[in-house]
Amino acid sequence: MTAGRTRAGATGAEPExxxxxxxxxxxxxxxxKFAEVxxxxxxxxxxxxxAGVDKASVIQYFGTKQELxxxxxxxHVPIEELTTPDPARTVDNYLRAMLSSWAADPDxxxxxxxxxxxxxxxxxxxxxxxxxxxxxxxxxxxxxxxDARLRAALSGAMMFxxxxxxxxxxxxxxxxxxxxxxxxxxxxxxxxxxxxGSExGSExGxxxxxxxxxxxxTDPGAGS
Numbered sequence: 001m002t003a004g005r006t007r008a009g010a011t012g013a014e015p016e017x018x019x020x021x022x023x024x025x026x027x028x029x030x031x032x033k034f035a036e037v038x039x040x041x042x043x044x045x046x047x048x049x050x051a052g053v054d055k056a057s058v059i060q061y062f063g064t065k066q067e068l069x070x071x072x073x074x075x076h077v078p079i080e081e082l083t084t085p086d087p088a089r090t091v092d093n094y095l096r097a098m099l100s101s102w103a104a105d106p107d108x109x110x111x112x113x114x115x116x117x118x119x120x121x122x123x124x125x126x127x128x129x130x131x132x133x134x135x136x137x138x139x140x141x142x143x144x145x146x147d148a149r150l151r152a153a154l155s156g157a158m159m160f161x162x163x164x165x166x167x168x169x170x171x172x173x174x175x176x177x178x179x180x181x182x183x184x185x186x187x188x189x190x191x192x193x194x195x196x197g198s199e200x201g202s203e204x205g206x207x208x209x210x211x212x213x214x215x216x217x218t219d220p221g222a223g224s
Contacts (some may be wrong), residue, residue: 023061026051028071028107035112039069039120070126073113079138087195090142092187098159099166100179108166114164131156143194155193161184 029051033042044065048055062068082093105111113130117125140152162182166174174182191198 022051022053022057026053026058026068027072028047029070031107031109031112034069034072035107035115039116039123042069044068067121069116069123073109073116073123074130075113075134076208077134077138079135079142083142086198087144088191088198091190091195091198094139094181095159095183095187095190096179101183111167114160114170121223131160131166139194145194145196151193155190158186158190158193159224 026047030042030047033047033050036042037046042065044058045055045064048058051058058068062071078097081096082097083090084093101180113123113127117127118124136149136152137224139155140148143151145151162174164183165171167175
């Protein structure tokens with residue numbers, strides 16, 4: 001990328017400044033290193049070497065390893081963008097966005113947090129708080145059925161289970177399956193939990209959801 005290029009390409013956005021480029025490079029290096037060796041074993045020195053900067057630069061931009069980790073694994077779920085008047089379509093949007101973008105990139109904030117939470121209690125606690133705030137609270141608010149929070153929690157557990165086995169553990173049957181087949185079989189289970197009694201397109205005049213690769217707000221680096 002040349003100095004005159006912008007992060008958004010030829011869109012008229014402001015050029016990315018040197019400090020912003022350095023910060024972004026450190027962030028990307030941190031995600032790779034945390035994913036590779038976990039939170040406990042990753043060091044500021046190793047992250048600096050991965051980013052091609054000195055240790056002082058990492059401290060200057062992020063302060064401590066803990067603060068760098070928190071920022072590197074922060075992600076936002078655009079629940080409002082994915083929610084439609086049709087509950088069945090909403091469920092399909094949640095599933096497709098989760099499984100085709102947020103978790104699929106091994107260096108995305110969500111994937112890195114999932115990986116590190118398996119070996120670090122600090123990361124696991126951060127994951128618990130983040131999932132509750134980003135998904136359970138907001139999905140439950142859109143569930144029109146008894147036990148809304150439990151339904152949202154169960155659906156979240158299922159989504160993360162599928163994502164973990166498909167993208168992190170690479171369990172053969174899930175990893176090799178076509179995404180559309182996974183969604184076709186999984187969607188009815190999720191609809192039974194968070195949109196009971198609904199069928200796809202049951203709401204008159206409901207807009208069709210986005211197709212593959214066109215999910216709204218699915219930037220894996222969002223919130224970083």
